[in-house]
Amino acid sequence: MTPAPVSRRTLPWLLFAAAGLVLLLAPRFLDRGSLNDVWNVAFGVILACSWNILGGFAGQVSIGYSAFIGIGAYTTVLLALKGVDPYLTLPLSALLAAVFAVLIGLPAFRLRGPYFTIVTIGVSEAVRVFASGVSFTGGSSGLRMPAGSFDFSVNYASMVALALAVIALTAALSRSPFGAALGAIRQDIDAAEALGIDSTRFKLGAHAISAALVAVAGSLYAINFQYVAPGSVFDFRLSLSIVLMPIIGGVGTLAGPVLGAVIFSYLQIKLLTIPALRDSYLFIYGGLLILVMLFEPKGIVGLWNRLAASVRRSPGGSDAR
Amino acid sequence: MQELREVLLNTLLAAGLYATMSYGLAVIYGVMRIINLAHAGLMMLAAYVTFALYTRYEMDPFLSLVVVIPLFFLLGVLLHRFVVRRLPRTTGTPTMQSLLLLFGVWLVLQNLAYALWTGDTQSILTPYTLKSVTLLGVRVGVPNLLVFGVSALSLLALNFVLKRTYLGRAIRAVTQNRDAALLSGIDADRLSAITFGAGTAFAAIAGTSLSTLYAFTPDFGRSFLLKAFCIIVLGGMESFTGVAAGALVLAFLENALAAWTPIPTSFQDAISFTLLVLVLVAVPQGLPGIARKVARWRASS
Numbered sequence: 046m047t048p049a050p051v052s053r054r055t056l057p058w059l060l061f062a063a064a065g066l067v068l069l070l071a072p073r074f075l076d077r078g079s080l081n082d083v084w085n086v087a088f089g090v091i092l093a094c095s096w097n098i099l100g101g102f103a104g105q106v107s108i109g110y111s112a113f114i115g116i117g118a119y120t121t122v123l124l125a126l127k128g129v130d131p132y133l134t135l136p137l138s139a140l141l142a143a144v145f146a147v148l149i150g151l152p153a154f155r156l157r158g159p160y161f162t163i164v165t166i167g168v169s170e171a172v173r174v175f176a177s178g179v180s181f182t183g184g185s186s187g188l189r190m191p192a193g194s195f196d197f198s199v200n201y202a203s204m205v206a207l208a209l210a211v212i213a214l215t216a217a218l219s220r221s222p223f224g225a226a227l228g229a230i231r232q233d234i235d236a237a238e239a240l241g242i243d244s245t246r247f248k249l250g251a252h253a254i255s256a257a258l259v260a261v262a263g264s265l266y267a268i269n270f271q272y273v274a275p276g277s278v279f280d281f282r283l284s285l286s287i288v289l290m291p292i293i294g295g296v297g298t299l300a301g302p303v304l305g306a307v308i309f310s311y312l313q314i315k316l317l318t319i320p321a322l323r324d325s326y327l328f329i330y331g332g333l334l335i336l337v338m339l340f341e342p343k344g345i346v347g348l349w350n351r352l353a354a355s356v357r358r359s360p361g362g363s364d365a366r
Numbered sequence: 367m368q369e370l371r372e373v374l375l376n377t378l379l380a381a382g383l384y385a386t387m388s389y390g391l392a393v394i395y396g397v398m399r400i401i402n403l404a405h406a407g408l409m410m411l412a413a414y415v416t417f418a419l420y421t422r423y424e425m426d427p428f429l430s431l432v433v434v435i436p437l438f439f440l441l442g443v444l445l446h447r448f449v450v451r452r453l454p455r456t457t458g459t460p461t462m463q464s465l466l467l468l469f470g471v472w473l474v475l476q477n478l479a480y481a482l483w484t485g486d487t488q489s490i491l492t493p494y495t496l497k498s499v500t501l502l503g504v505r506v507g508v509p510n511l512l513v514f515g516v517s518a519l520s521l522l523a524l525n526f527v528l529k530r531t532y533l534g535r536a537i538r539a540v541t542q543n544r545d546a547a548l549l550s551g552i553d554a555d556r557l558s559a560i561t562f563g564a565g566t567a568f569a570a571i572a573g574t575s576l577s578t579l580y581a582f583t584p585d586f587g588r589s590f591l592l593k594a595f596c597i598i599v600l601g602g603m604e605s606f607t608g609v610a611a612g613a614l615v616l617a618f619l620e621n622a623l624a625a626w627t628p629i630p631t632s633f634q635d636a637i638s639f640t641l642l643v644l645v646l647v648a649v650p651q652g653l654p655g656i657a658r659k660v661a662r663w664r665a666s667s
Contacts, residue, residue: 106462108469152647159401159465160599160646167592167639174636281588285473292466325481331473338467339452 104231117263142260187274295346390568407475412573442566
């Protein structure tokens with residue numbers, strides 16, 4: 046094999062940058078419908094990769110992330126109604142979600158494994174009940190953004206840029222000491238503690254970071270749809286899809302959540318247009334969850350690795366390297 | 367005085383249903399160390415089956431338990447045989463894998479209900495649904511009384527099985543010390559299948575009971591699952607008297623807060639969740655833990 050002009054470490058980054066550039070320039074050559082699809086996929090990628098920081102790297106599976114989308118969306122809409130420029134509200138969305146994530150995490154992270162997961166279902170349920178009960182969220186009818194000049198291209202660029210940033214961030218995190226600590230917590234929390242890792246602090250950090258990113262996505266979501274209601278942003282199904290994307294792709298891996306988000310968002314877009322399948326998406330979600338859990342808990346990435354390993358082992362198969 | 371009597375009676379009635387709901391979850395957790403998230407879906411499905419039997423064959427909801435209980439026992443055994451059994455064996459703590467697997471089962475059940483009965487809100491209206499009687503000076507709905515009767519009967523039956531039969535002794539043995547029980551020759555696979563069937567049957571009893579009290583949709587059951595989970599955590603996960611005590615505590619808190627505080631009833635579901643977090647953080651061993659602490663404190667003073 047001829048020596049590669051770029052090293053194996055920089056090649057993925059170059060490919061990533063090229064793909065990012067193409068996506069950011071896409072409005073010049075793609076129609077609005079396709080851009081909408083890309084927007085949806087980018088939204089999914091942000092949610093999946095952010096969730097993966099806590100759920101994948103640290104192994105703390107939370108089924109309550111719609112709360113953060115809701116916090117972000119409501120922060121933006123409520124402030125926009127007060128006359129603040131929607132895009133200026135993004136930092137506050139992130140901050141509020143991070144604070145909420147820490148507040149919830151303080152009691153919840155005393156629990157391990159499935160007990161933590163159950164509490165997160167409770168949190169999302171309580172937040173939803175609260176949000177539909179109080180008046181400032183607009184109740185079940187929701188709130189509309191003030192009529193203004195909405196520009197899809199700005200929203201598109203923000204969403205895609207954020208998705209790219211989140212992918213880069215998770216890649217950087219996974220190689221950092223912070224990511225290593227999260228990995229230690231996932232593998233054996235007692236051993237990690239014995240090594241001097243303050244597991245609660247790291248879990249809180251991961252929770253806050255991922256919550257902040259998800260909240261910003263929630264803000265952009267609200268800006269795009271110009272409307273927010275407890276039934277849409279605090280929906281349990283939203284929490285569910287956030288968990289499903291990384292699980293389908295491969296929990297705790299870098300490529301998994303991106304892959305999962307692309308497949309999942311694409312499936313969802315396609316399914317919603319087929320009337321016969323529109324009512325059976327829970328079958329598909331549930332069925333996928335069952336299949337992945339029974340046969341390959343590491344998702345598509347795990348399946349790929351297994352296939353690659355068996356090809357490498359078999360004498361007929363040519364060595365990839 | 368009147369108000370207190372009302373709260374206490376309502377607490378008792380609600381606690382019966384809550385306990386039934388929770389035992390199904392507790393027995394599966396005890397034997398298999400699985401948190402059965404599909405419990406909510408099974409309750410919902412039982413409500414719909416009861417509804418179908420009522421509308422199709424005019425079968426009384428409480429009478430339909432004769433059909434529903436064996437049906438759901440069988441469903442539980444099949445679910446165990448074809449899905450749950452394929453999980454890797456766990457000892458000790460429950461795995462994320464089993465939790466998410468049963469979560470998937472829950473979603474499939476929900477979609478099944480959507481497909482068969484659409485997403486419309488349904489309710490069962492029998493001639494006695496709106497009737498009530500006066501008991502100890504408190505007006506109580508007839509369905510609530512019947513539900514309490516069903517719960518009491520099923521709890522008595524469960525108690526009998528657990529205390530007096532080989533099967534019950536085996537279940538208790540595995541719950542208390544899994545390894546020792548398996549070493550003494552208990553057929554774990556068969557026991558797990560029966561346990562899963564029994565847990566599912568209890569979910570069905572709860573579901574049928576709920577269907578006579580509340581309107582339901584395929585999304586029904588999530589708040590009750592959280593309540594049941596709160597109760598078994600409060601009751602100490604494995605103790606059967608603890609579960610009954612946990613059900614009483616939660617039911618009392620809900621009724622007392624509704625009667626004596628201005629908290630709107632729409633926030634009622636949040637009570638169980640708040641209690642759950644408080645208990646998990648403050649006394650992870652639940653009520654038995656508190657009882658032990660009190661006993662130790664009295665012994666030392």
